[in-house]
Amino acid sequence: MKAILALDQGTTSSRAIVFDRAGEPVCVSQQEFRQIFPRPGWVEHDPREIFASQRDVAARALAGSGLAASDVAAVGITNQRETTVLWERATGRPVANAIVWQDRRTASRCDALRQAGHEETFRARTGLVLDPYFAGTKLAWLLDEVPGARARAERGELAFGTVDSWLVWHLTGGESHVTDASNASRTLLFDIHGLDWDEELLAILGIPRAVLPRVARPGEILGRTRCEGLPPGLPIAGMAGDQQAALFGQACHRPGLAKNTYGTGCFLLMNTGERAAASRHRLLTTVAWHRGPGAHYALEGAVFVAGAAVQWLRDGLGIIASAAEVGPLAASVPDSGGVHFVPALSGLGSPHWDPHARGTIVGLTRGSTRAHLARATLEAIAYQSAELLEAMAADSGIALAELRVDGGATANDLLMQVQADVLGVPVVRPRVTETTALGAAYLAGLAVGFWSGEEEIAGLWARERVFEPQVGRDEAHARLAQWRRAVERARDWARD
Numbered sequence: 001m002k003a004i005l006a007l008d009q010g011t012t013s014s015r016a017i018v019f020d021r022a023g024e025p026v027c028v029s030q031q032e033f034r035q036i037f038p039r040p041g042w043v044e045h046d047p048r049e050i051f052a053s054q055r056d057v058a059a060r061a062l063a064g065s066g067l068a069a070s071d072v073a074a075v076g077i078t079n080q081r082e083t084t085v086l087w088e089r090a091t092g093r094p095v096a097n098a099i100v101w102q103d104r105r106t107a108s109r110c111d112a113l114r115q116a117g118h119e120e121t122f123r124a125r126t127g128l129v130l131d132p133y134f135a136g137t138k139l140a141w142l143l144d145e146v147p148g149a150r151a152r153a154e155r156g157e158l159a160f161g162t163v164d165s166w167l168v169w170h171l172t173g174g175e176s177h178v179t180d181a182s183n184a185s186r187t188l189l190f191d192i193h194g195l196d197w198d199e200e201l202l203a204i205l206g207i208p209r210a211v212l213p214r215v216a217r218p219g220e221i222l223g224r225t226r227c228e229g230l231p232p233g234l235p236i237a238g239m240a241g242d243q244q245a246a247l248f249g250q251a252c253h254r255p256g257l258a259k260n261t262y263g264t265g266c267f268l269l270m271n272t273g274e275r276a277a278a279s280r281h282r283l284l285t286t287v288a289w290h291r292g293p294g295a296h297y298a299l300e301g302a303v304f305v306a307g308a309a310v311q312w313l314r315d316g317l318g319i320i321a322s323a324a325e326v327g328p329l330a331a332s333v334p335d336s337g338g339v340h341f342v343p344a345l346s347g348l349g350s351p352h353w354d355p356h357a358r359g360t361i362v363g364l365t366r367g368s369t370r371a372h373l374a375r376a377t378l379e380a381i382a383y384q385s386a387e388l389l390e391a392m393a394a395d396s397g398i399a400l401a402e403l404r405v406d407g408g409a410t411a412n413d414l415l416m417q418v419q420a421d422v423l424g425v426p427v428v429r430p431r432v433t434e435t436t437a438l439g440a441a442y443l444a445g446l447a448v449g450f451w452s453g454e455e456e457i458a459g460l461w462a463r464e465r466v467f468e469p470q471v472g473r474d475e476a477h478a479r480l481a482q483w484r485r486a487v488e489r490a491r492d493w494a495r496d
Contacts, residue, residue: 127285249439
């Protein structure tokens with residue numbers, strides 16, 4: 001066996017990467033798919049496009065690697081989390097479009113649950129806050145709004161899953177309806193301490209248990225490929241939500257190590273070991289992975305719009321032709337000229353949790369240019385992440401010595417430098433930045449013995465560049481203070 005095939009199903013594209021035993025990418029294939037916006041605040045995907053694009057890039061990556069199917073030890077899967085799919089067990093057809101994690105349509109349901117006094121129950125059992133970000137209220141909405149869905153779900157005719165479950169179902173020809181603890185912990189339905197679906201939470205949200213996937217056991221083979229377009233019989237041996245997979249891929253295997261992923265959103269996770277640390281600063285407590293007798297947990301801060309803000313500059317405003325242009329354009333001015341962009345295009349995540357916030361640009365003058373807005377966009381990504389790190393340090397009592405970073409936006413040197421400046425700690429970019437897919441590969445490889453253990457994996461991690469802070473702490477604090485003024489102007493804007 002020579003390689004692991006990692007499937008990385010993201011919010012805007014599907015990617016497949018073949019990794020060798022050294023954890024190096026052998027071949028990469030990627031394909032974007034449609035983003036559907038039926039109403040303001042609503043975001044959907046066609047689940048059939050998700051699967052077709054993921055299957056096709058997997059086939060292309062295998063073909064491009066020059067490897068035979070017999071050379072592939074296992075398949076690992078990582079996925080956009082919280083995105084909710086409901087489909088027919090008999091046919092595999094979705095009953096509606098997938099509701100994407102960015103979608104805000106259930107904000108009023110979350111408000112009602114809080115007003116009914118359920119917030120503390122959900123927080124204590126799931127480690128999450130009541131927010132439309134998570135899958136539980138999305139699933140309840142589908143059961144209520146799709147004609148006949150609730151009755152069919154109660155009869156066992158429908159299957160729910162986050163994207164991991166949807167992919168495995170179709171990769172295995174409908175044989176496996178399964179999820180893992182890291183994805184289950186993002187649903188508002190899963191007790192992260194008992195590591196099982198919670199009957200009381202299911203009752204509160206009106207979710208029939210018959211619709212739920214089975215939660216996989218540590219290290220089990222989840223199924224084998226049995227679908228058109230891919231070699232049959234490949235073992236699917238590892239699965240994790242994208243941010244937990246990135247934490248694993250960054251070799252943050254010990255408590256206190258943290259990473260930030262810069263993708264569609266930004267997600268900062270710190271390993272807290274086998275202790276599910278409760279947050280006092282509105283961060284999330286989540287299952288990182290479940291490989292042995294007990295689960296590993298993480299504190300998480302979630303920024304909903306990061307790279308998606310750059311996409312909006314390209315697709316919404318048309319001020320850049322490609323995402324790669326934002327760095328040189330932003331670097332063409334020494335600062336943002338007093339412009340601040342709060343990219344609350346899907347509300348605000350941690351630590352604000354304001355689904356009613358909306359995108360706001362402040363500080364415009366006659367001298368403001370598209371270069372100033374480009375720079376303000378990159379600064380906004382860094383400022384949002386700095387807020388998360390402050391909250392995490394306060395919760396954990398650990399002052400980070402460095403921040404490990406990954407994701408596509410880490411290729412932007414200006415963004416990484418701004419991030420180091422506002423954090424006041426070194427920002428470390430690894431040699432392999434595709435750590436989300438790499439984490440899925442590692443989990444799959446460990447399950448089948450392709451790698452010996454976490455020590456071997458940690459030895460493969462290597463730095464590519466370190467960005468050291470270049471501004472004083474007083475200046476950094478002043479910049480963050482201005483940012484917070486802008487955030488207050490974006491808060492509590494929209495109404496359902």
